[in-house]
Structure formats: structure tokens, C-alpha cells
Amino acid sequence: MELKEVWIKRQSEIVDDVDVLKEYVFKPLLASIRINTIKIKREDAIKRLEGRGWKLKQVPFYENGFVFEEKKYAVGNTIEHFLGYIYLQEIASMIPPLVLNPSENDIVLDVAAAPGSKTTQMAQIMNNRGAIIANEKYLKRMFSLRANLQRCGVVNTVCTRMDGRRFKNLTTKFDKILLDAPCTGTGIIMKSPRTAKTWSVKTSILASNLQKQLISSAISSLKEGGVLVYSTCSLEPEENEAIVDYAIKKFGVSVEKIKLNGFKVRDGVTKWEGKTFAPEIKNCARIYPQDNNTSGFFVARLVK
């Protein structure tokens, strides 16, 4: 599978190491897990897994995230996975819940929750207290969401099947919202190589139309002073900075800087194809595959 010239050209306008990016785009991801502290203490899990001969290295920015230094097993078929002690989760996907940092007293909305990696992680951060609305529009994806919540022993979640654009109509307002938006997925080509073929500028623009509607609805349902984390697994400015810029200009939200210990992130782009975005767009985080050997991601922390 080859990358489209237009995509390479666009990325070369954002980064100066596009040749390295091209290599990493198809490089298999490191196997990584999250210890589910709802079911097992971190120390007990580490002892147990190391006793099994697993060679694990902690993710620098998260005490419950681990990368396999040497992977011997299909992790999804282990007893630890069955018991809900561990969750298979890609490193970059652990970032949005940490950036949102929900607390035990929060009412949280996860707009596009399936398959539930981030929802179960948020439940864990909240010590299984407070409340999360885990929304998933599509029935087929709802099954995996519910199965993962069950396996992880999550009690603080309501699963809903609604169009994410309708949350603005609710009387309930949320303390924190995670909008891990549907996107073209150009950051995860290594997981889905077909994206290299199917992506076009048009697909990004189409995605951005929906993303604008979703972020508008999400901000409308956020309490004053509430926090919204917007993330995608796309590297396209139309789906990322342009959406945050739209939110700043329409709703007056502010964008906070994201810092992760021992993990390289790049600033959001402030100019794209003749458009100048709000200066604070720089505070958004671009996660490139070649920087930390992860999937590509975009994360922004907005405060209403």
C-alpha cells in the first residue's frame, strides 16, 4: 500500500521530517495494555504479569499504561484479560482521558464511546464513582462497548444510543466531555492500511462538517467552566485545528496547553491553506507516530 502524493505533500507542509513519518505510518504498533485498577491493584497486577514472564515497560506519562518489551502471547486470549485485570489499549489512546482528568464527583459525557477503551479508563480514573454517559450511535458498536464495560466491572456508566448532535437539547449539563470524534483515521494507517487508499481531502472535509456539529452540540451541553477534550486519530488540520478554531470563534472557549511527561507532542498548526487560526491553537497537541512510536493523534483541551 502506498501513500497518496497529495497526503505526503500536505504533511510536508506541517512537519519537516515527512520521510520519517512515511516510514512510521506503516510500522506495526507496539503492543500495550492498561491495568484495570477497578479490578486489581496495580502492584498486584505487575507482580502477577511479571511472574508470567511478561516483559513490560511503563508508559512514561501514565502509571497504569504498559508497553510490551517482548510480546509472547495473544493478550486478548489470556486469563488476565478474561478476568478484566487488563485492557488492550494503544498508548496514544490513553492520552485523552488523562487530559480530561475526570473526578469522582463529575458527570461526564463520552460522545462517541465504542469500543470503550477511553470510557473504561475514565471510569477507572473516577474510581468507579460519579457518572458517565457512554454514547454510541451504532447498535453494532454498542455490543463491544457494553461487553468491555462489563468485563472491566464498571458501575458508573449509562450506555445511550443517540445521535451525538442531539446532546445540546438535554437539560442535563456536564462537568466534563470527551469528544473522540469520528474521523478519517490518517493517524492509524498502520492499523487500517486501507485508509491510505480511501483518504482524500474531500473525506476530511466531509468528516469536518460532522465534527463541527458534534463539537457545537458538546459545548452547548457543557457547564460553564466545564472541560471538553476533543481528539481524533487523524492528522488532517481540517479535522483538528480547524474544528478547535471554529469552537473558539463560535463559543469563546479557551484552549489549555497539554503536557505529558516523557512524551513528545508537537504544537497545533496555526496556519493552514491560507487560513490563520486563533493563536491559542498552538496549545493543542499533535502526536506523530515517529515521535514516540505510537499511532498519530490530535488532542485539545477546551474550557468553557
Next chain:
Amino acid sequence: MKILSKKEAKEIEKNLVETYDCEIDLTKFVILSTSKENKIWLASREIFDMNLEELKISSIGMYFGRMDKGKLRLSVEGAQIIGKTSKKNICEIKEVWDFLRGFDIKPHKLIKCEENQYVIVKNETDVLGVAKLQNEILKNVLPKSRKITSLVKYED
């Protein structure tokens, strides 16, 4: 879904204590039931601070178990909560692989087990779920969605 009253919740607690001789405090949860399937769910209290009527709900909280002819058949997660402190109706098995594949198995050790009861199935400290004890055989009731067809077996 219906929220159980304090009295109904106490009945469930009583049933669990009688069956498993366990220490359990369900008051920190809201307990819900679906009358059609007799299923019981546990949910955090804070969920009910929201206006749930305006949501198109698929599920609330964690599936805890269901009433089956007066006996509570716990889910894997329900068994893990109860199994931490239970002293009765517990069986230990060695054939984890067979259990997770859905086979009926002969228990290795029975601890105060009653026939025709849903007993908690353990392997060392791991609670794997429940099974129905019939004629000293554990009848596997693991849901299809939880069965594992190619479990990783560790070398000793």
C-alpha cells in the same frame, strides 16, 4: 428498568449472605432490575442525579446477575464481588482452560457446597464466575460471549 426499594435490596443481600456466607454492602450502589428477564444491575448513585428520562438508554451500570427459580445466578463480575469474602458454596478448579471454553468440569475442591446451587468457581485467588453444582459436576453457565476458544496457557 426499575430501581429496587431498600427492602428489596436487603432481600438480595440476605439471599447472598445466606448462599455464600459473604460480607456484602450493596447500599453504596443503586440496584436495578428488569422484570422481564429477572436481571439485576448495580449502578453508582451519582447516575441518578441526571435526568435519565431524556436519554435513549441501552443499559445502566453493571450486570450483577439474575434470579433463576429463587436463586441468584451471578455474572462473572457479580461473582468477583461476592467471591472476595464468601466462605460457602465455593469450588476450586484446576482446569481453567476447560472452564473458560465452556465445558462442564469436576471440581478439585468443594467448600461447603450445596447441590443444585450456583457455586462460585475459583482458581487459586481468581474468581472465574459461577457454575451449577449437580451430582458433583460443575455445569458450565458461562455466557457464549465470555467463552475463550484459544486461551493462552502459561508454562510453569
